[in-house]
Amino acid sequence: MARLSIDRVSKSFGDFRALDDVSLEVRDGEFVAVLGASGCGKTTLLRQIAGFDKLDAGRIFIGDSIVSSQTRHLPPERRRIGIVFQSYALWPHMTVAENVAYGLTVAGIKDPARSRRVDAALNLVELHGFGERRPAMLSGGQRQRVALARCLVTEPSLVLLDEPLANLDVHLRASMEQEFADFHARTGTTMVYVTHDQAEAMALADRIAVMSKGRILQVATPSQLYREPADAVVAAFIGEGMIVPAEVRAVKGDGTCWASLYGYNTRMRCDVSQTLIGKAQACLHAGDLKIAERPDSGLRVRVDRTVYQGGYFRLSVPEPFDTAPGGVIGIDVRGGWIIPSSTPP
Amino acid sequence: MTLDNYAFVLFDHDAARRAFRNSFSLAATAAVVIALIAVPLAYFLVWRRSRVLRLISLVTELPYALPGVVLAISAILLFLKPLPLLRVSLYNTVWIILFCYLARFLALGLRPVVSGYHQLDRTLEEASQIAGARLLRRIRTIILPLVAPAAAAGALLIFLTAFNELTVSALLWSSGAETLGVVLFSFQQGGDSTYAASLATLTVIVSIALMLSTLLVQGLPRGVLPWRD
The missing domain is CATH 3.40.50.300 (P-loop containing nucleotide triphosphate hydrolases)
Known part of the structure; x- marks a missing residue:
């Protein structure tokens, strides 16, 4: 050994x-x-x-x-x-x-x-x-x-x-x-x-x-x-992470922060030493997202494509999210991680 | 119809009897020696990618590509004088023929072994290296058994080609060091076509017997011997 x-x-x-x-x-x-x-x-x-x-x-x-x-x-x-x-x-x-x-x-x-x-x-x-x-x-x-x-x-x-x-x-x-x-x-x-x-x-x-x-x-x-992936490449590689632009509004110093995703405000996890306020990238996994109970709440997205994956569906939503009528759902973001090394896009 | 001509070349004609013995030992020695050289040589050629050796391997093709007479004359020029230091002359002995056979057929024996290495997974050697085996042991215990079928196929090709060989030995033979090709040719030249024919038939039988015997041997690589696929 x-x-x-x-x-x-x-x-x-x-x-x-x-x-x-x-x-x-x-x-x-x-x-x-x-x-x-x-x-x-x-x-x-x-x-x-x-x-x-x-x-x-x-x-x-x-x-x-x-x-x-x-x-x-x-x-x-x-x-x-x-x-x-x-x-x-x-x-x-x-x-x-x-x-x-x-x-x-x-x-x-x-x-x-x-x-x-x-x-x-x-x-x-x-x-x-x-x-x-x-x-x-x-x-x-x-x-x-x-x-x-x-x-x-x-x-x-x-x-x-x-x-x-x-x-x-x-x-x-x-x-x-x-x-x-x-x-x-x-x-x-x-x-x-x-x-x-x-x-x-x-x-x-x-x-x-x-x-x-x-x-x-x-x-x-x-x-x-x-x-807590260190950068965008790791975030995208591990567990099919989704990278979305985010804006950090307030850092609490306990490893959480308030951030805005396409205008939707939510609490996200971040590095304890994170001090940067402003544009950043966030990593979301499927488990962080939940379809909102009321369709007019949450992050409003139009569903582009639905693929059955056995036991669950994979929804594809185009970016930037648009709120045109027809198949619009609301998504609650219940987590996500602000990537520490992310440079503002 | 008579078998007398066969009996004559097999038992009564001294030169023909010697030629059988000479050709057999020359071809067998060349086949075995080249097979033994080819295994380590191809190792460095294929797996170590040695540049110097690649150049040398190009040179080994030359004696096979040139006419046998050219090779024979150059061997005569090389060995006419006694070898330096040893003070022995190869000229006028059976050894000069062996030397030329080794030079001429190295390319023939090397090629199947090279392709054998290409088909071999290099990690087989690396695994033995990791197990702690040094180069000589790796060649002996891992590489040699795995490329042996290819080397054997190459040796067989050499034997069959060298056994009936004429163009090289025509210029190099001496009394007592005749080869089958030379004796056969002199029978034909001397008007003894019946002896020539029976001698030729005998060599063909030996060749065919050897070829057929390879069909019984399992484990020879495919695509190396033209009559097997």
């Missing part, structure tokens, strides 16, 4: 800046998810931590020792970490037991101890009795568990997971998610989990680092990320 510290790391491929001044602290035993759309640099970051690529600037520490800097590069085979790959990367010419035993063999651990640890690792992922099978004979979820067992058998100080559930179907995902969570709780291993799926990240991680265009935008707990 070890902490991971990424200190102002940059990496470019040609003109493309894949990592731009990225810093991240992962505490010992913490489960951190790196969340971002594809191409945001999250896999590049993972490969930097693993040591597959050299960095252009910055430093990476695992535990207390520098593993990457401009002058020092510890090769991956000496970093003592584990990775679960998206493609699982099980060796097809070896049995399940041989796959799991490989890291121990490399470390020079001989047989009674080695096969005992292999058995223990397979038991841990509930695959006892599968040792003699080939990876090709296993289902996707079983392969995933073999990959996990192989990664854990050497007891690495840090485990990196690269979209480990992306290739599984929806039902399997939920149960594997639970297994990862249980596993982390049991072993207390430091884990960095790269994913583009925010539901996965929210369900598993102690903290989430949101990445976009090679930068880390915000590192926060899942609920903080949802309720």
Whole structure:
């Protein structure tokens, strides 16, 4: 177990800046998810931590020792970490037991101890009795568990997971998610989990680092990320947040303020240190809105489109809201968050 | 109808018997050596993207593209003088033929292995790297078993091509170091068409037998050997 510290790391491929001044602290035993759309640099970051690529600037520490800097590069085979790959990367010419035993063999651990640890690792992922099978004979979820067992058998100080559930179907995902969570709780291993799926990240991680265009935008707990996004990109990305222009009228200093949305006055949440009065951006989630009981009250909007989503409807309203007759409803805003870094539009 | 001609080239004619042995060992040695060279060479070519090696790999195509006679003459010019320091001359021995076979067929053996690497998921190697394995162990335990079918297919192609080869050895053979192509050609030139025909038939039978035997082997990659798909 070890902490991971990424200190102002940059990496470019040609003109493309894949990592731009990225810093991240992962505490010992913490489960951190790196969340971002594809191409945001999250896999590049993972490969930097693993040591597959050299960095252009910055430093990476695992535990207390520098593993990457401009002058020092510890090769991956000496970093003592584990990775679960998206493609699982099980060796097809070896049995399940041989796959799991490989890291121990490399470390020079001989047989009674080695096969005992292999058995223990397979038991841990509930695959006892599968040792003699080939990876090709296993289902996707079983392969995933073999990959996990192989990664854990050497007891690495840090485990990196690269979209480990992306290739599984929806039902399997939920149960594997639970297994990862249980596993982390049991072993207390430091884990960095790269994913583009925010539901996965929210369900598993102690903290989430949101990445976009090679930068880390915000590192926060899942609920903080949802309720108090640091900027408009995070707000729009997490939980389908809606960004609307707002005007802050009065700040109360207790984390709430009075704001006006298209002329509709409501109380919203804001940063405790928020002092700025005037134009800002607000982040609304579906849960913050409620159709007003009296159609002439609330924020009056015309419904543009109605899509049934199973159990609820999604209403699209054009912006700016206009109050032309025909399908006009009132919406009460019962929450929302003033984005602290928002520049007036 | 008689089988006497077959018996003659198989048992009675010394040069023909030697040629079978020589061609077989030359082709087999070239096939095995090239397969062993191709695996690490292709590793650096495909996965490490070494620039120097890419240039070299372009050069390996040259002996295969040039006519065999040109390769043979350049080998003669190269080895006419004894090797520096060793003071041994390869000229007039079977080794100069082996050298030319290695040079000529490297391209043939390298190509299937290169495409084998392209089809292989690099994370398989990275997973073993993360498990703590250094380069030599990774090549031995992970990469070699996975590209072995491609290397074997390449080796087979080399063997079949080298076994009947004429243009290179025509200029390089010496007494005791004849190849099948050379003996066959001299039978034909000397008017012994019946011997030439039976020798040729025998080489064709060996080739076909080898090709058919590959159909029984599971696990060879598809699309490398032209008669398998």
